[in-house]
Amino acid sequence: MELFHGHKPIAVPEGVPEWDADPYGTDELTDTTPFFTELRAQGPFAYMTKYKMLACGRYEETREVFRDHERFVSSRGVGVSDFALEEPWRSPSIVLEVDPPYHNKTRRVIMRALSPKVVADLREPFAQDADALVARLLNRDIEAVVDLAEAFPTSVFPRAVGIREPDSRKLIDYGAMVFNAIGPDNDLRRRIMARAPDIVPWINEACLRANLTEDGIGATIYAASDDGQITEDEAGMLVRSLLSAGVDTTVTGIGNALWCLATNPDQFELLKEDPSLALAAFEETLRLTSPVQAFCRTANVDTEVSGITIEEGSKILCVLGAANRDPDHWPEAEKFDITRKTAGHLALGVGPHICVGQNIARAEGQAVLRAIAEKVDRIDVLGDAVWRPNNAIHALDRMPLRLVAR
Ligand code: OVV
Secondary structure (H helix, E strand, O other): OOOEOOEOOOOOOOOOOEEOOOOOOHHHHHOHHHHHHHHHHHOOOEEEOOOOEEEEOOHHHHHHHHHOOOOEEOOOOOOOOOOOOOOOOOOOOOOOOOOOOHHHHHHHHHHHHOOHHHHHHHHHHHHHHHHHHHHHHOOOEEEHHHHHHHHHHHHHHHHHHOEOOOOHHHHHHHHHHHHHOOOOOOHHHHHHHOOHHHHHHHHHHHOOHHHEOOOOHHHHHHHHHHOOOOOHHHHHHHHHHHHHHOOHHHHHHHHHHHHHHHHOHHHHHHHHHOHHHHHHHHHHHHHHHOOEOEEEEEEOOOEEEOOEEEOOOOEEEEEHHHHOOOOOOOOOOOOOOOOOOOOOOOOOOOOOOOOOOHHHHHHHHHHHHHHHHHHEEEEEEOOOOEEEOOOOEOEEEEOEEEEEEO
């Protein structure tokens, strides 16, 4: 078969509009509102002529595709490339890019390593780090992406995993690489892939047992290989998953939360009045800004969703960011409202692959937002916030701010 962007070029399904937008264009990736609005207006699905694949951005269908792992598999890759037809750029993740029942086994190991008890024990060190970081940044002109959004997770997360010699830059760049890699072979992907020789060997080394402390999350994963739940190689692969998914995502969530609060002073006032809203504010940030904007699934059978025929081999770009702002599901969908009911948002996915790190991610976001609520009186925006295009992540590139002390 002749591949198109690494997958089967499907025919236009009956009743689906053809749309020539580029979901991987810089404008679409950075200024998301027009793209999301038009995507939802196309109907349950749009046929993306540039990629000969489907896209969805309405809440109902996006959720249905994500929930049904039997028809819509992850094992063929969660980007535009179909792993059944094209060799992936790295060995597939043994948790993200696999299906049940194998997925259940690997996921269980990570789930235990990130158990509620493990996360509960991290709360105090997270709070101390967040308090110290925010205190240090008060009343100065700061670059919030670097100084706060990147600084916090890269200090606490590698320590929690037990990386002996963390390199913040490499951890962040690897995340950017993994997420750009799920897009097409465009400039964004090529530019970061050119740096793979610099980054990938470092990451792979960092995952080895010898390079991990004996008391971290990484060690817990290796312990699961000692009692035969997984092999030692699988343990290394699961540590790689932590490093792939655990840094750029939380950096983005924290950066986006700062942006939401800086641009919605009324909501920041609410948070200041009641710092126990920190977690709700983080959750609403996830809904409104969807740090992971989109993942693909692949139809593994001929099927149908909302009366639309979907042929085997169809790639479906599930635009979580659009579903999270679908006005047919969310009242005042475009409004940042830290008191809203956010349950059911899709920023962390839904179904068997729902983010396995969600509790540690929330603990990080909550720690930072609580520290800000308690210490900051006003967030002054000192210049334009600039978004950084990435094929899957919706993150800020720069955001000059001043956190004025209470
Ligand atoms: C980009 C991403 C998200 C979630 C998991 C992984 C990667 C992985 O490598 O397992």
